[in-house]
Amino acid sequence: MSQRFNVSQSMSLTISYVTQMLQTSLGRRERAMRGCSSAPPAVVAVEVDLVLVLVTVLALLTRLWGIQFPKAVVFDELYYGQFVSLYVKRLFFIDDSGPPLGHMVLALGAYLGGFDGNFVWNRIGAEYSSNVPVFSLRAIPALAGAFCVPLGYQVMVELGCSHLTALGAALLLLLENALITQSRFMLLESSLIFFLLLAVVSYLRFRNNSGVSCWGWLVLSGVSCACAVGVKYMGLFTHLLLLSLAAVHTWRLIGDRTLGNMTVAVQVFARCLALVVLPVLLYLAFFFIHLNLLYRSGPHDQMMSSAFQASLEGGLSRITQGQPLEVAYGSQVTLRSVSSQPVPCWLHSHKANYPIRYENGRGSSHQQQVTCYPFKDVNNWWIVKDPGRQDLAVSSPPRTVKHGDIVQLLHGMTSRFLNTHDVAAPMSPHSQEVSGYIDFNVSMPAQNLWKVDIVNRESDRAVWKTIVSEVRLVHVNTSAVLKLSGQSLPEWGFRQLEVVGDKLSKGYQPSGLWNVEEHRYGRSQEQKERELELHSPTHIDVSHNLTFMAKFLELQLKMLTMRNEETEHKYSSSPLEWVTMDTNIVYWIHPSSNAQIHLIGNAVTWTLSNLGLVLFAVLFVWHLLRHQRRSLDVSKDAWRQFAEAGAVCGGGWLVNYLPFFMMEKTLFLYHYLPALTFKILLLPVVLEHLHTHILRSPSQRRVLEGTVLAALAAVYLCYRALSPVTYGQPELNSTQLASLRWRESWDILLRRH
Template structure:
């Protein structure tokens, strides 16, 4: 070793060799000496197929045969990738090679090239591929699930209009461009998860609010969560009296000033310097009633299209997101987020507020739209509208909106039937019913395999107890495990127990509605812990063959029971085979499980769908 170190100092000027069992490393460059194999040069990540060409470049002559054999032997023995290996008697040549500027430059170039290549490779594998897989999953989701569902209202009208059966059925064929004389419904973009529409009705604000402040006593304007005829407004040209769309239609553009006339009560949308019912810092919004008092009409609103492409952008159905700016006071029509008292039947408060920027509640979208004819207005408002599905938003826009809704949407205050708490996940007190056959007892649940979930919890408990015992004994100087085995035991805990905590603990701290499927990522780590713990007990804890044999028998028995449990619960997890009501009752191992079943007077034969009684076993 000492002789090799002296030889290294002759051919590597920057050397300060580091002692090791198998090599001495130069700290200044990616070169090492292999004392047990003579003098050797190697670099991480180098392929030995290009070794000889590099050496020819530096030597300016072919590589000796015994050097090539030495390289091949080192590679076949499982050593690190070899750049150049020389026998002990060739150390003078090695010195010339190491001192050659070309050789050192090539080494440094390859070193940085390898680092850059690894960065790109790891970035592609760890970032690009997961992101691509995530996008592909949602692409498939949006392509296959193109019909309307019960929670479409959480999405924008443009998103809903692209789905079959929901808003698309209502808005199919309606005009795209809003014109003077158009009859529209205005939906607030801030009403999530339950939508609401700008509404007025034949009811006035109370003379005095509950706080003692006075009001304008004019007609109420609110935001209502139900669709009815009171949601319709007529876009009127302030300079003309007509309430019908001209030929050709005079479209409304960004920056135009309009009046909004309520369709059923013929009151103009108005605002004035009177404090709002629940938001005294903002102005009250009302349907103007002329009481012959010193409160003049102020019913002009400027259309501000937020997502416009150009300043002359046309106001469009579904697509355009607009702010309505009060001309007299520069206040913006806004959904405040507060619910009004009983005198307004709990409707949401609408105000005019002087806010800056595109803050929440100030954006409105035309959802339903028709061109008014000016004759028999009330029958028109009661008739159904019929957005051209070809004008729907792109798939990429859907993807971005869906991610934003997932991050920002607020859940309803009411409890979901199948929601659960993290403690119930550990005790298996909850399940989720996904599907129930309309005529038979076939059904699909999200429910865990009781035995596998029990083994997972037992593995966690066993590991924690063993870790506590090991630490207590090591503190007292009693070493039960060698350093290698102890490091492996700790690494298992960091990965499995740490992974379980990392995926489980955030749900304990969150106040959002939770379901059983939120626990599945954490459960995977406990399933990984079980086999590793079994191997540790067999190899390092149990010393007698009889005890090891008993452990193996218990392990095989647990696997057999897990398989039997899978077979027993397969009708609930896969919906097949169908079970009778008594068979379903037998699978109800926990009183909290919600298992649905049907019964008929004749147990041998299922009753017809229309005459079957549906029972929820609670």
């Protein structure tokens, strides 16, 4: 590399505490008179990068200034605030948007501020009550956003750029309005970007240094990768990018013949440990803390299995406390579908029959309906009966039901046996109808024997257990499996879910599995007494504790597979609109004035970063072609630095942008901010490469320098112009607001007085 102006080195302050008097002859004589030794004085030297300090202070000011304004719910604070309240109250919830670390970070702010969780998060713009610590809730995201600026500076330095180039990158991040807006509220993107940049800086520090201390940077990189993934799943793609870079560097290390085999093995093992094993362990630790914090029954219990629910304090655990563990002949049970799709529901019957003919003309058995009902109800109770006996009460001692046993299931309130036969189901004609058998004397004999198949059994004679056992009920006569089809019945079936006998069911299908949720030992033979018994509480203490790994796997699977209804939002957008910022988001608007906050980026920065991306692609392809023609325009070291900077910054943009094209979810402009950050960092890399290696004459370089200064001035002016809708103050009049509508597609709200 040619010489570069080093701002940091020229402005660094070296503070040396040296006792000058001890170096004088008088000092030496005095020490001799006192009998002191002639040991050299202690020297403490501290190097302070004033540029880095300056951009950090400015970043803190731009992110923290007026952070308590407005004292009202701003956009997705409505969403995350609900989870913060649940954390404070220790109530279990599920959020499919990402792992729990981001929510826990926000909850930490609530805890530090003394928030009691009592606030109704019901609408954007709702005024915060006096018990809500607004500053504390917003401070951690703001600090994370502020520290992204010095981290961007450090990324440039570690990539081999000059400190002047790093300063330019820091200024672009500092004055980016969208990053400022997103950092100032109780949102997650600033924390995600912080951990992504910290992971990159730490890995580059490790790569660029040697000695024992460098391993600390490698560990910090692994920790940061885990935290990024722990905030949002999107962090995984940057983690994979770093793993790819580490793999390339490790491959070069393996080819270094100056290193011994043991040294290479240790180096490879350490990288795997820090960048793969450690992040996995930390990811598990986040869920461990999450599940230990949320130990009480909450609003999303029913989405989880009965065993999971029973492990929570209150809720189902209060209902199931005292239940018998082992199912016996005579047991009164409710059977819950393991699938929980489309909603959690229980095997159900009621005093209503299938219609003689359906709307399409097909006939039915006209027997009693059997459905899956998504609410707890007395008609969900069934009695497990021994086909060889008439007893409907549990004997003493109880005769337990085991894997492979044949049972009958008698509906508790109507005394109809669970039955299936060769009659097409109402909504799924390829499957068999399931009914409560009624003898109409029409040559349709009862077929009500079911084989108990315990799928998660530990042995072939395992006992059917409450909550724990996942059971497949196989019809003896037809080999059909009792299954939830997921179809809703028409009005005649009260819109409840269809249950069928499926002959084609093979392998592990949750829709064909059931578990006993509520359970009591029946004591009554008479119907009237039995009905009273079905309404009474359960008894006999039994604990149903799940291991952490069982709870983690269930929760993680549920988070990855649950699908919220895709809704069209007024401010949703497509990834193609993000690159040119064809969209914006109104985060907050004052109820009686024109004061408002928008997610709008610095238009100059977005345009320049797009130009930088195009220039990088052109230069990269040009260098490849020239290299192929054996025309070496730049040194090998300069080419390697340019390519690596492109891999980090350009690759960071790609991995944080392209995945959104494959996502079937409602997307917003803020999803682009991590990719934008990396794209902004790519621009100074390209400019330095042009200045140092492409432009040969001093006049060309001066033109570029003047252009850069003019561009930075334009960035600042754009930041100032958009500041009123970035910070929400000062309030602008309608004419001033209208002048900020630089694109027709931007939604700037005007209130005419």
